[in-house]
Structure formats: C-alpha cells, structure tokens
Amino acid sequence: MMANLAAAIQLLSSPYLIFIMVITAVYGLFVGLVPGLTATMATALFVPFTFFMDPLPALAGVIVLSAMAIFAGDIPATLVRVPGTPSSSAYVEDAYQLCSRGMAVRALALCACCSATGGIIGALSLMLIAPTLAQFATRFTSFEYFWLAILGLSTTVTVSKGSTVKSCIALLLGLFFSTIGIDITLGIPRFTFGSSELLGGVNFIPAMVGLFGVSEVIRTTEESVSFTAQKLSFGFFEMLKSAWTAMKNRLGILLRSAVLGMVIGALPGAGGDIAAWISYGVGKLSSKHPEEYGKGSEEAVLTGTPANNAALGGAWIPALVFGIPGDSITAILLGILMMKGLRPGPLIFERQGDLVYAIYLVFIIANVLLIPLGYLAARSGMQMLKVPKGILMPAILLFCCVGSYAINNSLFDVGVMLVMGLLGYFFEKSDVPVAPIVLGLILGPMVERNFMMSVIKTGGSLSQFVTRPISAVLVICVACAWTIPLWSARRRRRSVAS
Secondary structure, eight states: OHHHHHHHHHHHTOHHHHHHHHHHHHHHHHHHHSTTOOHHHHHHHHHHHHTTSOHHHHHHHHHHHHHHHHHHTHHHHHHHSOOSSGGGGGSHHHHHHHHHTTOHHHHHHHHHHHHHHHHHHHHHHHHHHHHHHHHHHTTOOHHHHHHHHHHHHHTHHHHSOSOHHHHHHHHHHHHHHHTOEEOTTTOOEESOTTOSGGGGOOOHHHHHIIIIIIHHHHHHHHHTOOOOOOOOOOOHHHHHHHHHHHHTTOHHHHHHHHHHHHHHHTSTTOHHHHHHHHHHHHHHHHOSOGGGTTSSOHHHHHHHHHHHHHHHHHHHHHHHHHSOOSSHHHHHHHHHHHHTTOOOSTTHHHHTHHHHHHHHHHHHHHHHHHHHHHHHHHHHHHGGGGSOHHHHHHHHHHHHHHHHHHHHTOHHHHHHHHHHHHHHHHHHHTTOOSHHHHHHHHHHHHHHHHHHHHHHHTTTOOTHHHHSHHHHHHHHHHHHHHHHHHHHHHHHHHHHHO
C-alpha cells in the first residue's frame, strides 16, 4: 500500500498533470455555469483530447472537470433560479430563495463547501470500501432498481411545497412525458403523432431548462422583479466562515447526505441526479422543520449538495472493480480506459496499483481545489446581479437556447425548451410545482424498463417485487416516504386544533 501511495504521489508531481487539472477545472466551471450543458456533455467533448494523453492525465481531467461542473451548476441555480446541471434542480428553490433574501453569499458558500466535503467523503469511500460496496451493488437486480426509482418518485411527496395533490398531478405529467417515444418493450411509437423527432422521446435537459429557466425569464420580465441588493464582493475567508456557521450544527446531516449520495452513486445507472433527489427527500423526512424546505432552507441546500459530488466517487466503485459504469460519466471513462489498454476489474488493483492510488489522490485534490476555484467562480457569478434586467434576462434565454441546442444539435430541443417554459410559467401561476415534472422525466424510463424486465423474466409473477430481501427493505422505505409526511401533517393539525 505504502509503495503504491509513494508511486502515486510521484506521478502527481508532474507539471503537465497539474496543468491538465487546472485547465479542465476552468472548463468544468464554465460548462456548469451554462444552463443545459451537463458534466456528461463536458466529459464527452473532452474525450478527443484524451487521444494524445497518457492514462493518468486523461482520467484526472475527467475527475476534475466533472466535480467542478457539478458544483458550478449551483451558481445560476442560486442567483437566477436556473439549474446549471440536472442535479441542482433538487434544491434550486431553496438556494434561490436564500439569494432573494439577501443571503447569496451564504448559499454559494454552502454549495461550495458542502460539494467539496461530499466529494472528499466519496473519494475516501472509494479508497476504503470499494470492493465491499461494489459487491453489494451487484446484488441489485431489476426488482431493486424498480423500487429504488419508485423511492425517488416518492420523494415528490416530501420535496414539493404546497398541495400534495398538485405535486402528484405534476409528477404524473412528467411520467407521461417520459413515455413519449419508442416503447422499450414492444418497440412501437407512443404519443409521437407521426413526428420523427419525438421517436427519441422528450429529453429531460431541455425540459428542465425550460421549466426552471424560461419560466423564470417570463415571470421576471412580466412582474418587473428587481433583484435584491447583494454584497457583490466578499472575501475567501468570509465565505468559509459563512459556510462553517451554517454547517457546524448540522455535521450529522452533512455526513448522512454524503454517505447516501456515495451509496446511490455506486448503484449502476443511478448517478448524482437521483442521489440529490433522494437525499433531499430523506432530509425533509427527518428534519425538525420540514415546512421550511422549498422556502429558503439552509438545511435543504446542505442535504442535496454533498450527495451530488459524493455520488461521483461512488460511481467509480463498480467502474473500477467490475467494469460496470455507475453513471454516464463513468461509462465514457470506461471507453477511455479501454482505449488506453487498461481493463477495469479486480486485477487493476494489483497490476496498476500506483494508477489506482493516483486516482484516489486526484479525487481528493479536485475537491480541495473546488473551494478556492469555487470562490472565484461564485464571485464572478455574483456579477450577474449587477447586470440590468433588460440585458440579463435575454442573455439567460440565449444561454438556455444554446445549452438545449448543443445536446443533439437539434432545433426541436429548443422548441421543447420553449414549450416547457410556457408550461412551467402557467403551472407556477397556478401554484403547481414544476420539480416533480423533471423528476418524472428522469425516473420514468427507469421505472418502466425495470418493471417490464422483471415481469418478463418471472413470467408475469409479481411476488419477487416484495419477497427479495433488498426489495422488501426498499418497499418499507417507500411506504415510509408516503406515510410519515401524511402522519406528521395530521399530527400538526391536531396540535393546532387543540
């Protein structure tokens, strides 16, 4: 172990490697700041450059840019209510409400420090429990993934503000949108109305950008909303002090969110988006003040942000140990490893031990760098509030269009974004939350695919959905997600009545 660690430190001392990490950090921050551009897209665009790199600089670049992009998505979410990345949409309302109350520095400081802490915990888990956790992850079959997705959908009961009925309506609409396209079982078109563009379904990224970004542009323009005066200049240590003030009495919540994000990230196909939603829902279920969630709760921001970055480290566990991608980023990563002649699996820890330990250290370095670089990005982002609304809103709309178009180089996705923006605007006018629509779009295909796979391989029997041990535990979690909030609301009504 010590020999591998010493060799890894020597590998990381290369000036070329440090240069790659700095460049990819700036690149990741830029991608995260632009609504619609995701960490996955940033990684895919980075792949051609890895052709000319050695294995470690290529892997280090992917690690650094993905960590930076995930955090940077919180900056536009906080300042203008436009999530830069999908995982930021779980707590966008709370971050934005904090900003609206003149606490933008506190919100951005929390995002940076919690993201870095979650990322470091994810890296430590990768170092210490990778084989054990990966072995547990391989026990998940289509039955368990079905209930995991249902658990994610059930968080709608807890994460959405306002009427539960309206939240369920929005969720059902999102699930309906997720069924548009080719039927995953029978291979026939559904709800496409003869449109070839709809055969691939509704991409949730343009939908998310429209629901949060375009609707906010319309609302701000129509209602003549003026941004709250903010302190646009703040020091690095002031940011750290502000974050520590919010975190010091909630370290248990921070640790729980990071561990939950790491575990969910280790499940193949789950990823940081689902981790953020589930961690947010669990945080509200266990909170002493659940009524503050969605209205500018510091605790709510603290439950979502660590899970995002912790999931990045968790996703590398099945990728390195079994060669199974934990998310879309590690799927691209496996292609890079194969291209470099490296085969992931148990033997990689013996044959390329120095490389594996170097990856561990890069994860830690990337998340340590996230705090100072995140500070610079946050200060730059705060300048957006100086820009007059008549210039800022069209600029945001332009970035939304660019981000939506860049996904598939399709004007159709821009149209989806605009339609979803109008839908989001009218929903918010009617006090219907839009977050469940995004959640339904993300998890709908996962629910349908795993349900149909399970039914087909059991010949129509549903018993294994509840008789398998892990499935049974997840069923209990789903039941708690529905009953605990209803029971708490009923108890509050009784206490008020008495």
